[in-house]
Amino acid sequence: MRAGLRTRHARVRSGRTRFVGADRGRYGRGRYGRGRALSAPAALGVCAVLLAGCASIPDRGGVEPVKASPPGESQVRVYAVPPREKAQPSEIVDGFLEAMTSDDPDFAMARKYLTKDASEFWQPGAGTAVLRAAPDPAGPKEPSGSEAAGLTYPLYGDRIADVDAAHAYKPIEPTAYDGDIHLVRQTVGNTKEWRIDSLPQGLVLGESDFQRNYRSVNKYYFASGESWLVADPVYIRQRIDPTTRMDPVTQAVKVLLDGPTHWLKPVAESPFPAGTALQKGVTTLEFDDRNALKVPLNEKAAKAGRTQCRKMAAQLLFTLRDLTSTPVGQVELLADGSSLCVLSGDQAEEFAPDRATGRAVNPYFVDDHGRLSLLQADSDQPVDRSQVIGPFGTGAVKLSSVGVARDEKHAAGVAEDYKSLYVSSILADSELGDPLVTSGGKGQESALSAPSWDGRGDLWIADRDPAKPRLLRFTGGAGPALPVTVQGLDGARIKSLRVSADGARIALLLTKDGRNTLQIGRVERHGPKGDPTVTVTGLQPVAPQMETVTAVSWAGPSRLVVVGKEAGGVQQVRYIQTDGSTSAAGVLPGLNQVTAIAAADDDRQPLVADSEDAGIVRLPSGTNWQTMVEVGTSPVYPG
Template structure:
């Protein structure tokens, strides 16, 4: 039965200004371990009798991936004294692998073992993963207790190998709105697979607000004191929402529904706030009610492939190539971004100096600004503004003035990590416009776009996302699922997939690819890469070998995927 009302129809007449004026709240997300009281009792997988110290120690690290019952499984490997002083909640260090070496001076009853490895990240409060690339060195003291080896002294916190993180934890997205109230933005969290109710954990984290990393770019609609109190017979109950306006309640309902739906929690969804239905007109909600806010809509959207070849842009369809008319076929285009939904193109015309232009696909282009060099342009959500980096250093945003109708250029500050310098060769906004990926001297970084004031932008919380790629990155593109596609100069593995939070950097098949890969792009079904010889494609459903693009056989062109 078709509903007489939809949530989006109600939202469309709400006063969006109220949501835009709500400032992001930068608070610590709720710690996952607060849910341990409701977890079922697990059997303690402790050490086996007669285990050698090194084998026992590896068992301890494996047990550290099970946080239930205050890490009871891991504590079984400790002496009573060590268990009473060990605090596993301080930090979870993720290592690529753990190497063990016995330190000289050991006896038959005591042993010192050195731990070494590359720390590739940490798992913090609320399941937030932070990438890293530092060497980890520590020592663990062991002694015999009743004839059995036990750990007697150890560093605070948990150390686990990356494989254990993947084996025992799963990533989920919480969703928060961008400042316009139009787009849901994912906030990735890792949750232990052993929790009995993932939906309750997600709702508690959602009520706790966005992580500190993403909070400058999104809106937290809940005030301090808002709490998820539990789920009962499919009803999700919150308190502390009485001060929310109707439009804020509607948007929070969309957050709840899409967070649950993308965690494979089926609807319909019943949400209560302070004992009453969150949205009076919708005692229960379905995905259809919030379809316009689907954060994965791009994964099912139809895209158009364009190719930049010899300074001109062509459209590809069903293996045939058709040239565009007008300003995009003059043989002097260096790079471009295209939005077919908005019928707008931003292109860089090569020359001394280079020129950034804006125009329609089949119309004419208008010169916007010039510089010695200009990076490939990138659009905000729905092509509301375009961004580019001038001369490797100056980030600019170009938008149309609401008062004069003219294109206005504003410089945007990038708050780089302390001591970080270098030239920006690539800068690309995510499809939501809230995140930005950039390549600085061959290294991949990601930042968050904040709005300090009306019309102002700032890129903050800039973090290196894939340190293992070192200084080899040449090109970057956002995939519809929110991960990054990175082309490099690495001869053996030239194209990589990088997860949004930096938790994994995975080499894609290299068959038929020849480094360097100077351009990449991705649609929901296909990835594209321009290597040393041609433009190639790889279906996302069949990651085996890259093949040439029909219609461009033997052609070295740059791909442009437009929505």
């Protein structure tokens, strides 16, 4: 092998072997420096070394050096190998960091870079620090004494998110990562070798390696005291989990049985009896040829009655939908080998987060005469527009913004002066009643926001009067106005809002010091069910990487479509998970001067937006934005 060439790992993708240089000094900064091409003899020598430590290497395809998993390279596989004899300290650090990105069982090869005590201390499942790029070791720091004191390598990078032990993702504004790796010499066999004796707990991964190894999955729980489900997004391994040795389906079942994430727990509950877990030793669950799944549980599950068991099965059916390309046929729950219940995919629909699932919905907008109008259009047909029935369709009051109830029987409209909120039927002629509330503010930014309906039939709106800002809720879309306390605003004011179909979460566009940020909060209800005290708590950022956010809409159980821009960037329309995670695939075709965005709960429906340049536009699947109506405002889907 060429002197100085210290290759430690291979990435395998679609028959192509990618060798990863661990020496970040002599041959560039590893993941960050320029790759060095291998000559044919050198490549063959590297192959010989790798074959001794890798599970499988393709025998065909090209060879190329890489520095990290390119974004979206989910098929790349990393195979870790142990440190070579008399490896230099920098090789040990680089080799360990690369081994953390592998699927090696229990990270056995990664542990070979550690001392015995460090290996016992290190718990990879304790959490993951996600950096913008792979950790860049610098150093070592100057030793404080003799070589016996060891060497410290600081790890540098921008930390953009954390994933906790419960698999919950939490984005943060980019901050400097400050972990250290410390090495000492210890006797290995007959020689003194460098090994890591102190390191950060959990995993430290660059964003591309995190996206290659993990995937987002919605697990489902019941909204507290209700009969419908709430999505709780988490991240599981793309392939076999190195720690539990479970396949993705089994991982998803396990994290569901573990209960709601810390953030969602106050507004969600699980009907699984306490202590319910998979039957001991189960690491693989397989669908049969009818796409049905049997799930063996421990004896705790046997306490569930039939009604309770059906709800448990519904949780599983909805959770598994993210993992299958075809609809799940049915789930059967077993306890101690006996069948508890069977539930089909169709039967589970009664528990759907949006009870209108399966019913076609169309977008609405306010036309150039201030009337609420319905848009009916397939992507391959001309747009058909018509005014709704009732005072909102006749122009009895000119509207500036609207919100249509999820059952499409009523709508809420804010008058064109932004001061008064009305509710009216859109299925029958009727007289326009008195406003539900009137704001003391003046102008578009200082009076009433656009209204939003949750799946319970309640209406929400923000009064942005600087003298009396408040969030208001109307039970069943009728008065009186009920103020809702929002904890954690920290001087920010609500600019706009969108409530989820399940009614357990609310997306708030907040403004403070000239910057608009997007936060999501829990909607907590306490007291009598018919007259609860409602509070919004647990605010957490959804898009901290964006300098400003212009508009937002729910786009499914745990996804938002957001309009905004990063610092120094241009306006983007993109999908963001409610936990704040994103992917390159979430960026949508560009559209200028977007002031409003609307999405249906059914992702087969096109996005609709209001563009100052193009009017009311739609984005059918696989195409670009198309103008539907040249003049209009406030496009919305029911909700």
